[in-house]
Amino acid sequence: MxxxxxxxxxxxxxxxxxxxxxxxxxxxxxxxxxxxxxxxxxxxxxxxxxxxxxxxxxxxxxxxxxxxxxxxxxxxxxxxxxxxxxxxxxxxxxxxxxxxxxxxxxxxxxxxxxxxxxxxxxxxxxxxxxxxxxxxxxxxxxxxxxxxxxxxxxxxxxxxxxQEFDLSVFHPDFSLPGNYIHSFVNCFIDEGGCAHDFQLFQTVEALMPNWTFKSYGVDCRNGNISGHQAIAEQMRKARFIWHTKYGGDGYGHIIYNSAAMARPLIVKAEYYNEKLGKELMVDGVTCLAIDGLSPQEIVNKILYYSEEHRYSVLCRNTYDNFKLKVxxxxxxxxxxxxxxxxx
Structure with a gap:
């Protein structure tokens, strides 16, 4: 037509x-x-x-x-x-x-x-x-x-x-990043629907003094990031992307961008029940699900999967699953x- x-x-x-x-x-x-x-x-x-x-x-x-x-x-x-x-x-x-x-x-x-x-x-x-x-x-x-x-x-x-995005910007990187965990949830602050998850983020951060946690977004403590190139750059620096977004996303560009870059997510998988993004979340295979875990249990899980040989498998699975689904x-x-x- x-x-x-x-x-x-x-x-x-x-x-x-x-x-x-x-x-x-x-x-x-x-x-x-x-x-x-x-x-x-x-x-x-x-x-x-x-x-x-x-x-x-x-x-x-x-x-x-x-x-x-x-x-x-x-x-x-x-x-x-x-x-x-x-x-x-x-x-x-x-x-x-x-x-x-x-x-x-x-x-x-x-x-x-x-x-x-x-x-x-x-x-x-x-x-x-x-x-x-x-x-x-x-x-x-x-x-x-x-x-x-x-x-x-x-x-x-x-x-x-x-929703399509530029795969030349969000391309896979299988190197071992530093000890960085980044969040890109807008309004990830001590108020509103994200407050409980942000407090958990901060508690886990306090238990991991050798790691750097950053939270990027409109009202977040590390400020907003403008432009897809800049977002991809910060994703690439992180070993994990922390994405506990209460209510989940209908689609969720951060979820799919991260997977396309072979960056595993830290998620509460329950937030994505019956949502499209759940197709990228297999605990211990393509992501780290922290549903119901104590802060110390979350720390232990992150450190376990941060070991280079386990982390490399996690990254490869994350990217391969993205290619299978998208x-x-x-x-x-x-x-x-x-x-x-x-x-």
């Missing part, structure tokens, strides 16, 4: 947007655009959060370059991390021959449906699901899900897939078939 499709989507997660760029632009030769300009908010089509700072963060890029087309509707933009993407104004959206509109947040499904209804091209609406949002209504007739969602109605045209080329073909048959 679509040759080099022109796609409009929201931008709330850089790794998700990159995965869509890798598919629609790199694989299909199309164009991905995202909203820029506060008009998207004032006209009721952008609803991430009703806060001036958040509105500016998402709709007013720090870098807005020259227009990429004659009618001044698409601009090359850059966010605060240096990530580049194509932005389109609300007026420009209606001037483009848009083929597909993708909402990746439940709040955007209804306003994006209105965009499709009022656009001259009558683009197809797709709901991209990265977390189990517990939807009550299914407005979009097409669903791309990278989370295990059992409630999708049978009449919905849907596909389960892994094939971006094959899934790209399946996604192409899905896109060509949108309702």
């Amino acid at each position: 679509f040759t080099k499709p022109i796609v409009f989507t929201d931008f709330h997660h850089g790794s998700l947007l990159l995965s869509l760029i890798l598919f629609f632009e790199k694989r299909l030769g199309g164009t991905i655009t995202t909203p820029i300009g506060v008009e998207w908010y004032t006209q009721g089509f952008w609803k991430i959060r009703d806060h001036p700072d958040v509105i500016r963060e998402f709709l007013e890029p720090v870098g807005k370059g020259e227009s990429l087309n004659d009618n001044l509707s698409i601009y090359m933009c850059r966010d605060r991390s240096g990530f580049t993407y194509k932005g389109v104004t609300l007026d420009g959206f209606y001037e483009l021959p848009v083929d597909i509109v993708i909402a990746s947040l439940p709040e955007h499904v209804e306003p994006f449906w209105r965009l499709c209804q009022t656009h001259p091209s009558k683009p197809k609406l797709v709901f991209q699901i990265g977390n189990d949002w517990q939807m009550q209504q299914w407005i979009a007739p097409n669903v791309m899900t990278s989370a295990v969602i059992k409630s999708i109605p049978k009449h919905i045209h849907s596909i389960l897939y892994h 094939d971006f080329d094959k899934e790209g073909e399946e996604l192409n078939h899905f896109i060509r048959n949108l309702i």
Whole structure:
């Protein structure tokens, strides 16, 4: 149906947007655009959060370059991390021959449906699901899900897939890193849902004085890391990635990034029951599950699997299992078939 499709989507997660760029632009030769300009908010089509700072963060890029087309509707933009993407104004959206509109947040499904209804091209609406949002209504007739969602109605045209990322950045490294354990859970702090796990992280840290523990994220003690290259660099330095994220991820880029780099995770496997990321978690084979263990038992387990001969096997298993479960080329073909048959 679509040759080099022109796609409009929201931008709330850089790794998700990159995965869509890798598919629609790199694989299909199309164009991905995202909203820029506060008009998207004032006209009721952008609803991430009703806060001036958040509105500016998402709709007013720090870098807005020259227009990429004659009618001044698409601009090359850059966010605060240096990530580049194509932005389109609300007026420009209606001037483009848009083929597909993708909402990746439940709040955007209804306003994006209105965009499709009022656009001259009558683009197809797709709901991209990265977390189990517990939807009550299914407005979009097409669903791309990278989370295990059992409630999708049978009449919905849907596909389960892994969000693609750059394997030249997140590539395997089978060397023995230093005594570092890194976490990349945002808001891994002493408050909220992650508080108990963060306290456990700190307790284990105190019992391992010869190891360095770091926690990276928006509100975390070691600060945020911007850009995929920087995240990969810090992952590569760590012997283990501590990822006890309460509630789990629908997809979980950190989980899959780590596996692609042959870096074993320290996890609470129970958080991932019936979630997609569980496919990468085999205790003592591809990860260290610490469910129900005391801090000292966790220390003993980490030290046991840190021995070079055991650690090398753990890393090889982690990477081999990732390759077994994830094939971006094959899934790209399946996604192409899905896109060509949108309702």
